[in-house]
Amino acid sequence: MALLYMTKPFPLTDLDLWVQPDSKRQKDQALSLLKRLHIVNITAPSREDPQVVSLTENFGSSLRLALTGGGNHNSFGVPSGEVVDAGVDLSFLDNYARAQWEGILHYIVSSVGDGTRQEGQGPTAAVKQLLEAGNLVTKSRHGGGITQAGFSFLLQEVNAQVWTLLLLWIENAEKMELDSVEVLSFLFMLGSLELGRAYSTKTLSKTQTQMLDYLVDFGLIFIPPSTPTQFFPTRLSTTLTSDASALRSVSAGFDAASTNTSGSKGFIIIETNYRLYAYTSSPLQIAVLALFSKLSTRYPNMVSGRITRDSIRQAITHGITSDQIISYLSTHAHPQLLKHAGAVGAGPVLPPTVVDQIRLWQIENERMKATPGFLFRDFDGGQKEYEGCVRYADEIGVLVWKSDAKRMFFVTRIEQVRDYIKSRKMK
Amino acid sequence: MPRAIRGVLVECDPSIKSIIVKIDSEDHAFIVEELDDQTLVVKENMLAILKMRLEDELKNTQQLPDDSGSE
Numbered sequence: 274m275a276l277l278y279m280t281k282p283f284p285l286t287d288l289d290l291w292v293q294p295d296s297k298r299q300k301d302q303a304l305s306l307l308k309r310l311h312i313v314n315i316t317a318p319s320r321e322d323p324q325v326v327s328l329t330e331n332f333g334s335s336l337r338l339a340l341t342g343g344g345n346h347n348s349f350g351v352p353s354g355e356v357v358d359a360g361v362d363l364s365f366l367d368n369y370a371r372a373q374w375e376g377i378l379h380y381i382v383s384s385v386g387d388g389t390r391q392e393g394q395g396p397t398a399a400v401k402q403l404l405e406a407g408n409l410v411t412k413s414r415h416g417g418g419i420t421q422a423g424f425s426f427l428l429q430e431v432n433a434q435v436w437t438l439l440l441l442w443i444e445n446a447e448k449m450e451l452d453s454v455e456v457l458s459f460l461f462m463l464g465s466l467e468l469g470r471a472y473s474t475k476t477l478s479k480t481q482t483q484m485l486d487y488l489v490d491f492g493l494i495f496i497p498p499s500t501p502t503q504f505f506p507t508r509l510s511t512t513l514t515s516d517a518s519a520l521r522s523v524s525a526g527f528d529a530a531s532t533n534t535s536g537s538k539g540f541i542i543i544e545t546n547y548r549l550y551a552y553t554s555s556p557l558q559i560a561v562l563a564l565f566s567k568l569s570t571r572y573p574n575m576v577s578g579r580i581t582r583d584s585i586r587q588a589i590t591h592g593i594t595s596d597q598i599i600s601y602l603s604t605h606a607h608p609q610l611l612k613h614a615g616a617v618g619a620g621p622v623l624p625p626t627v628v629d630q631i632r633l634w635q636i637e638n639e640r641m642k643a644t645p646g647f648l649f650r651d652f653d654g655g656q657k658e659y660e661g662c663v664r665y666a667d668e669i670g671v672l673v674w675k676s677d678a679k680r681m682f683f684v685t686r687i688e689q690v691r692d693y694i695k696s697r698k699m700k
Numbered sequence: 701m702p703r704a705i706r707g708v709l710v711e712c713d714p715s716i717k718s719i720i721v722k723i724d725s726e727d728h729a730f731i732v733e734e735l736d737d738q739t740l741v742v743k744e745n746m747l748a749i750l751k752m753r754l755e756d757e758l759k760n761t762q763q764l765p766d767d768s769g770s771e
Contacts, residue, residue, distance in 0.1 A: 640754070641712035641720075648705045648733060648741050662702070674709055674739055681735065683709045694702060 366495055370507035373492025377404075377438075400490050403441055438491065455480045463493065463506055471503040542607045545624040547580045552607065564588055565598050580627065585634040595635035599628055644673050646685040656680075658697065665693050707732045707741040714738060716754070723753050 377400060426437055443456050459481050485504060488494045495505045540552045541562075549566050552575045553559065559576055562568060565588035568578035588598060603622045614622045621628065652659040659680045666672040666684050675682035684690055710720070714737045721740075724730045730750050732741040742750060 640716045640758075641710050641751075643747055644709045644711075645744060646707070646709060648707055648709070649702050650705065650733070651703045658702075674711075674735070676735060679735070681733075683735075683741070687704055691704065 366505055366507045369495050370492040373490070374434075377491070378434075400487075403438070403445060435491070435493070442487065456484060459484060463488075471505055473502060539604070539606045539608060539611065541602055541605045542610055543580070543602060543623060543627055545626050547627060547630070548577065549580055550575060550577045561601070565593060580631070582634050585631055586638065589635055589638055595631045598631060599623065644683075644685060646671075646673065646683055647687045647690075648681060648683050649690070650679075650681040652680045661697065662690065662694060666690050705732060705741070706744060708744050708747050709739060710742055710747075711739050719754060719757050720750065723750065723757065 426434060439460060443460075485494065485496065489496055493507060495507055497503060497505075540558070542550045542552075549562070551558065551562055554574050559568070559571075562576065562578070565584055566578045566580045567584045568576050570577045585595070585598070589595070606622045610622055649662065652662070659677075663672065663675050663682050666682060669689055671684040671686045671690065673683050673685060712720070717738060717740060720730070720742075721734070730742050730746045732743055734740045
C-alpha cells in the first residue's frame with residue numbers, strides 16, 4: 274500500500290528492511306503473486322543496479338483515482354430525479370428478479386426434455402445464445418441437452434450463478450459489439466447501487482445503454498415500461514460485489530431462486546439407510562436430484578429414491594463434488610430434519626453416516642493426485658547449483674516435490690525459476 | 701545444464717503406482733520419469749487416458765461391495 278504514492282521505483286533491498294527476517298518466505302511469495310497479476314514490476318537483477326519494485330503504471334493511477342473519488346466517472350451511479358412509480362417496491366423487484374432468473378434455470382434443465390414445453394416462456398434469444406456459447410447447454414439435432422458445466426452450474430449458489438453467467442457474457446461481449454472494459458466497469462457500478470432506488474439512464478454511455486437490454490433479460494435490473502429513462506437495480510445486482518456474509522443473508526430471503534419454484538422451504542428428507550424422499554413436483558428439482566441419486570418412485574407430490582455408490586460416482590464423473598451434493602442436501606433439508614437436529618442440540622442436519630459415506634465414495638475415485646508443471650533435472654553444475662535452485666523455488670512457493678539424491682525437483686510454474694537459473698549462469 | 705521437462709506430477713499409493721507402471725509397460729506412452737515409490741511424472745496430454753485405463757484395471761481387480769439393496 275505504501276508503494277501507492279511513491280513516484281520513484283523502490284529498491285528491493287529497502288523492502289527487505291520492512292519485513293521481519295523470519296517472514297522472508299511470505300514476502301517472496303506475495304511479491305511473486307503480485308508480479309504474476311501485473312500489479313508490480315520488478316526489474317531484472319543485474320550487477321550495476323539493485324533490484325527495484327514499482328507499481329505498474331495503470332494500476333497505480335487507477336487505484337489512486339478510485340481512493341480519492343476524483344475524476345468524473347460516475348462510479349456510483351446517478352439517481353434519477355423523476356417521479357417513481359408507486360408500484361415498484363422491494364418485493365416487486367425481488368419477485369421480478371426471481372421470475373427472470375428461474376426462467377433461465379428452467380431453460381437449462383428443460384433443454385434435456387422436450388423443448389416445446391417452454392415455448393414462449395423461456396429467456397430471450399440472446400440469453401439462450403449465451404448459454405450455448407458457455408457450453409452450459411448444447412444444441413444438437415435432437416433438440417440439445419445439458420452439459421457437465423451446466424450440471425454444476427445448477428448446484429451453485431444464486432450469486433455464483435449470476436457471476437458465472439456474467440463472466441460468460443463478458444467473454445462474449447466482443448462478439449456482441451460491446452467493449453468488455455466498459456461492461457466490467459458498469460457491472461461494478463451496479464454492485465454499488467442501492468436496492469429499490471431509481472437511477473437515470475441518461476448519463477450512461479451508448480454501450481452501457483445497449484447493455485441494459487441484456488441485464489433486463491438476466492433479471493439484474495428492471496425498467497418500468499412507463500418511464501424508460503429510469504432503471505431499478507434488483508437484489509441480484511446489488512449483491513454482486515458484496516462479501517460472503519451479506520450473500521448468505523440475501524440468499525436466505527431469496528433461496529427460492531436457487532433451484533426451486535414452489536417456495537423457500539426445504540423439501541428433502543434423507544434417512545440413515547440412504548433413502549431419500551423429496552416433497553416436490555417441480556421438474557427442475559427432480560432433475561437436480563436425479564443427478565446424484567437413483568430415483569425409483571414418483572408420486573403426484575413427492576419422489577423417493579436412494580443414494581447409492583453408483584449414483585454418486587456418476588455425479589462425480591459429471592464434475593459435481595461431494596461437498597456440492599452435501600451442501601445442496603442440507604440447504605434444502607425438510608423442516609422435519611431441521612427440527613430433529615435442533616432437538617439433539619444443534620447437531621448436523623443430515624445423518625452423519627450419509628455425509629461421511631458420500632465423502633468416502635468421492636475419495637475412492639481420487640487415488641492419485643495430479644499436478645501439472647515442470648520437472649527440472651540434470652544438474653551437472655554440482656550440489657550447490659541444485660540446492661540454490663531448490664531453495665529459490667521453495668521461497669517463491671512453486672516447489673511441489675524434490676529429491677536430493679537424484680537432484681531433481683518439480684515446480685508448478687517455470688518462468689521465475691528459469692530466469693533465476695539464467696541469472697545464476699551470468700555470474 | 702539443467703533441463704526442464706513439461707509434465708504432470710502424479711502422487712499416489714505404491715500399489716496404484718505399480719498398476720500405472722504395468723499399463724505403461726505395454727507401449728511406454730505415459731510415463732516421463734519414475735521418481736520414487738509414490739511419485740512419477742507422466743505426459744500431460746495422456747493423463748485423461750491414463751485415468752481411464754487405471755479405472756478399468758481397478759474394476760477388474762477389486763470386488764465391489766454389493767449395494768443394489770431393496771428399494
